[in-house]
Amino acid sequence: MNTEMTKAGNSAAAQQYKVPASLDNFIKENSIVARSPGRINLIGEHTDYNNGFVLPAAIDKAAYIVITPRNDNEIRLHSVDMKEDYLTNTTALKKSKQSSWPNYILGVIEQFVLAGIVVNGFDAALTGDIPIGAGLSSSAAVECAVALAMNELYACGFDKFSLVKMAQKAENDFVGVQCGIMDQFASMFGRQNHVIRLDCRSLEFEYVPFNMEGIKILLLDTNVKHSLGTSEYNVRRKQCETGVAWIQRHIPEVKSLRDATIEMLDKYVLHDDILIYQRCKYVVEENNRLLQACKDLEKGDMAAFGARMYETHYGLSKLYEVSCPELDFLVAHVQGNPAVLGSRMMGGGFGGCTINLVKEDAIGELVKETAAAYKAGMHKTLKAHIAKIETGSNILR
Numbered sequence: 001m002n003t004e005m006t007k008a009g010n011s012a013a014a015q016q017y018k019v020p021a022s023l024d025n026f027i028k029e030n031s032i033v034a035r036s037p038g039r040i041n042l043i044g045e046h047t048d049y050n051n052g053f054v055l056p057a058a059i060d061k062a063a064y065i066v067i068t069p070r071n072d073n074e075i076r077l078h079s080v081d082m083k084e085d086y087l088t089n090t091t092a093l094k095k096s097k098q099s100s101w102p103n104y105i106l107g108v109i110e111q112f113v114l115a116g117i118v119v120n121g122f123d124a125a126l127t128g129d130i131p132i133g134a135g136l137s138s139s140a141a142v143e144c145a146v147a148l149a150m151n152e153l154y155a156c157g158f159d160k161f162s163l164v165k166m167a168q169k170a171e172n173d174f175v176g177v178q179c180g181i182m183d184q185f186a187s188m189f190g191r192q193n194h195v196i197r198l199d200c201r202s203l204e205f206e207y208v209p210f211n212m213e214g215i216k217i218l219l220l221d222t223n224v225k226h227s228l229g230t231s232e233y234n235v236r237r238k239q240c241e242t243g244v245a246w247i248q249r250h251i252p253e254v255k256s257l258r259d260a261t262i263e264m265l266d267k268y269v270l271h272d273d274i275l276i277y278q279r280c281k282y283v284v285e286e287n288n289r290l291l292q293a294c295k296d297l298e299k300g301d302m303a304a305f306g307a308r309m310y311e312t313h314y315g316l317s318k319l320y321e322v323s324c325p326e327l328d329f330l331v332a333h334v335q336g337n338p339a340v341l342g343s344r345m346m347g348g349g350f351g352g353c354t355i356n357l358v359k360e361d362a363i364g365e366l367v368k369e370t371a372a373a374y375k376a377g378m379h380k381t382l383k384a385h386i387a388k389i390e391t392g393s394n395i396l397r
Contacts, residue, residue: 026125033397036145037062038136039186044290048180051201051256052287058190060388063128063141070121080127107174108146111166135347140183143167190392218356221383222326225351243280257283282319306342313344322349
């Protein structure tokens with residue numbers, strides 16, 4: 001690790017991003033403070049577990065953690081926002097059954113222990129401004145902030161890619177959520193005014209400029225999360241695997257839908273099961289759509305990019321069937337509005353947010369009018385969040 005470059009990067013981050021005042025009382029001379037942002041995904045939904053492409057970005061809402069070493073083996077955790085404390089120790093990392101937030105921290109600690117790092121006791125205080133339940137990956141942000149802080153505290157020398165994998169393993173193994181790598185990757189590797197084209201098979205990536213001039217990213221939160229999510233997610237994975245298996249009987253080199261074409265689906269899947277065909281068709285089209293969308297961004301054609309977002313929503317709603325009435329209502333309501341370049345549901349589905357590219361000067365009126373329509377049509381309260389694309393995880397102190 002280049003120590004001088006790391007120090008320079010940390011210093012620049014400390015100047016750009018301020019430590020929240022709510023953490024001031026927890027900071028001591030030997031404390032480490034880390035920041036890690038939430039993420040959005042512009043295009044490329046449900047493609048990650050099919051070895052496809054995703055197009056995420058880090059945002060200007062983040063988790064912040066202060067870690068202060070102790071002279072014993074006690075681990076004392078405090079959530080500023082939840083006003084909760086949790087106590088365990090390094091000899092037996094005890095999983096919390098009352099609240100989930102301590103487990104995102106402890107899961108990362110376990111990964112450092114498994115990597116051979118001797119971890120002593122510490123105090124930690126956590127806060128953040130990522131809206132919970134909006135699909136912005138607050139859990140990955142916490143994991144990455146902890147990983148970065150521990151790496152700094154113990155001078156481990158792990159690179160950011162290693163920390164991403166440790167953060168993902170923490171969520172898979174300790175928390176028990178079988179997430180892909182996109183959330184942690186975007187949180188750690190985000191770059192201001194850029195999206196990340198991530199290949200979920202090779203984990204190769206490149207930054208693509210995202211022209212935000214006169215445009216804001218508006219997240220419209222349905223304020224619902226339907227219980228279908230987890231079970232239907234597993235069903236979709238199985239349906240995709242089934243489609244691949246049917247193609248493999250004829251073309252063995254096809255290992256995932258990443259390798260499939262529409263022609264293959266038409267020939268080997270369509271006549272066996274229309275539902276399996278539709279699921280696979282969406283994924284194949286979405287991968288192709290993402291690659292074309294990156295070309296739109298490289299040309300600065302935000303209108304064309306936005307049009308592809310609408311196409312993605314149609315596919316998610318009608319072919320992959322992971323939308324819900326509330327998400328469909330919000331997308332349909334803004335479609336055709338000249339101030340909205342593109343809109344679609346974001347995340348796993350069955351609730352959460354729509355992500356919208358909106359002309360900056362129209363946001364206030366759009367939110368007001370859409371909230372009223374949502375209340376009248378869906379009988380629910382609409383939340384709105386404005387997001388900027390920002391830099392990934394940093395050490396602030």
